[in-house]
Amino acid sequence: MNDLKQVNKSKKRVDAKAKVTGKAKFGADLKFANMLYGKVVRTKYPYAKIKNVDISKAEAYPGVEVVMTAKDIPNNTFGVIIQNQRVLAEDEAIYIGDGIVMLAAESKEAAEEAAKLVEIEYEELKGIHDPLESRKPDAQLVMEGTDSNQVVHHPLRKGDVETGFAEADLILEREYSTHYIEHAYLEPEAVTVVPNERQTLVSVYGSVQNPYATRDAVARVLEADLSQVRIIQDNMGGSFGGKDENISSMAARAAVMALETDRPVQMVNSREESIIESYKRHPYNLKYKVGATKEGKLTAMEIEAVADSGAYACQTPFVTWRSVVQATGPYEVPNVKTDTYGFYTNNPYTGAMRGYGSPPTCFAQESLMDELAEELGMKPDQLREKNMYRQGSHTASNQKLDNHTVSLQEVLDKAKESINYDKKYEEYSKEQTGEKKRGIGLAISYRGVSLGAEAIDTTGGIVAVQKDGSIILYCGLAENGQGLRTVFSQVVGEELGVNLDRITYMEADTSVAPESGSTVASRSTFMGGNALKKAAKNVKETMIEFAKEEYGVEGEIIFKDNALYTDSGKKIEDFSKVASDAFHSGVFLSSYGWYKAPKISWDEETGQGRPYFTYVYGCQIAEVEVDTGTGQVKVLNMAAAHDVGKAINPANVRGQIYGGVVMAVGHALMEDLGFSDGFINHTNFDEYLIPTAKDIPDIDAIIVENPDPAGPYGAKSIGEPTVELGGAAINNAIALATGERHYDLPLNLERVLIGRDLSREG
């Protein structure tokens, strides 16, 4: 492993130059001849009967080509898990982002003007905006054709909690809540659909996170074959889980209009439209009960987590499934009873967001561990060390952790050392004078890699060596900004001994690359890396066979520095020469690689099994200063230690850590949709505040490497674990500083100052 040339190196990103020169084109930068501009008219109310829609004035507006409603859509519903999301609302609007009318015109201005002329008659109805209300048996139903508002329920049962609580010397019961989070990708959604292009019915270009999911949706809506719908995804201005179902519905709308007019249709959201229509992170209400002996051994945990699914099912079944697996945190607990639920409401629908179902449970459970430590008179890290997973531990699902390195102690030690935890903890535990008080808090986690038992977990890739030795890579996973093009190029470059400037990772194109599942669940490096490594290995074997025969060499052949060498170090030929000779001898130098994730299992009734094939471990520590006069919380320092298996590109990994930590700081302290009774009041960055460069300090990113036997070069994942820890770490730091514990996010001024949020009742 020591003579790696491409992998485990901080290579420059292969797409950086295009992005610093302004040449990289994003969804809204695309132009097609004869293109129309689409626009959607959305509901005025979160829940209303649509009594009448009059589009005549809009149709008559100069430049308008087409105005359509739900009636004009071949198949109006789609969804990744349950197909109940509507492209346009027909009889009733069930959340504030529901679209009712769509239209396309010669210019953006004409489309905007025409949209104002659409007349919709509503009967406003009283909606249901709290999942704790909608779960009641007599609650009014949000979704037609259901007999309850429950989207999903995941139980987990291990041991017997009654016995466990009876053994406890101390029992704590606490309730927590977390809030909506907007992905706030900097690029608002943008899609262009070109009809009857490239042998297909429609080509879809734009900021699509999951090309195959969007293809499924568009094909379903158009009632077309998958082969007739082509999704091409190139540069994307961030996604974080957020450009999936909302992009699918945008693409479906544009596709219907493009076919109707036989002209390309582009749709680009304004920030306001984006925030109003797009799905969010699930808000959770969480009840935790934990029992421990006076020595600090956990005896039982009982958890109920209720997630707000909003108007559609979207990914609630899978999001809450991750919650059920990780709800106890990384601790050995002999007796566990967990129930996670999702319920429909007339609120914004909720779906995938970086971290998926873990940030809410992690916030609650790691805040609870700190409070438990305090009650037991223990240091927070000591209580954790007493209970956390070690090699061979059994999880709440009774999975034995023995096929990879369980590195909680290592991440904890490294984060502590880097921020000087022990000394600062001691110092901040003493009485502090003055208005500004400091605190330090930590959180640890384990996280399942990839999809787990959510869905089939496979990825394919193509490595195609050209006759001049340059290489083209295809994979169905998408570059969302995270650096996947570079990482995949490094893996293939390493395998074939070729430098990155000879490798091109193509845009994701569903008509070329094999269906690879979604670019989610921090699975891409692991899954795509394995698939492309396999493909590269196949090509390598073909080249070895050819070289032996053609150049009469024997023994091992080494691929490095753009050439092939004998095992004694003698150069055989340049890689490009071998490629050319092979091509001209009729040898096929391309290969598919297909990777299927290791076996997993899950019992729906008991939540027992092997939900994920491997895990990553992380620890984050926050040092804060609280102004007790204003409630202002300043993050002074953050240390984040993450075991990634092996860093294919350490600079990229650090970039992921910095970005994730800052996102978590935003979630914990400031981000707030101003949500009330189904309405979103903060619809742009002047009110929905996210961290700016001056809100945060430099972060200490610590990469821990314990190679995973199944990962490409030992690599696992990094994107999501970085956002699940910050909330609890900051909450714990605030508690140490002020002596007061908080149970609800965000930790804004009012909450920290007076213990509740003035804009809400809570």
Added chain:
Amino acid sequence: MEIKFTINGEERTEQIKPNQRLLDLIRKDLGLLSAKEGCGKGECGACTVIMNGEPVTSCLVLAAQADGAEILTVEGLAEGDKLHPLQEAFIEAGAVQCGFCIPGCIMTAYCLLKTNSLPTRQEIRTALAGNICRCTGYQKIVDAVQLAADKMAAGGEG
């Protein structure tokens, strides 16, 4: 109405509408796509260009205000194949993730380095406070600006 201005060193005369935004003039009429629209409200900085030596959020500037102005966008930074030290530094420091905010960040940093050739990290953070980035956590962007400052001090460029 007609306006005259210089953009990336080139003199232009354009017909504009009175309510047209500078951002649309640059993107649509001139086809310079580096300036991005992230909020349309002066809050995100993705549309930042330099007008008469100052960074402006071009979504809030009327095209008419550009009459007689000198404008610089990211497209105007490189000289042929030779990237500007800021562009090199953003690549080398690994400051680019999705890249949507990057042109705006580079333009803001360009102005900062004009007035403060060796800024501290805190000064860089303050200068960039109007440029939102959701991907990078800003740390490597700050690294990149420092690196560019060093490069420019060493090479006397920029």
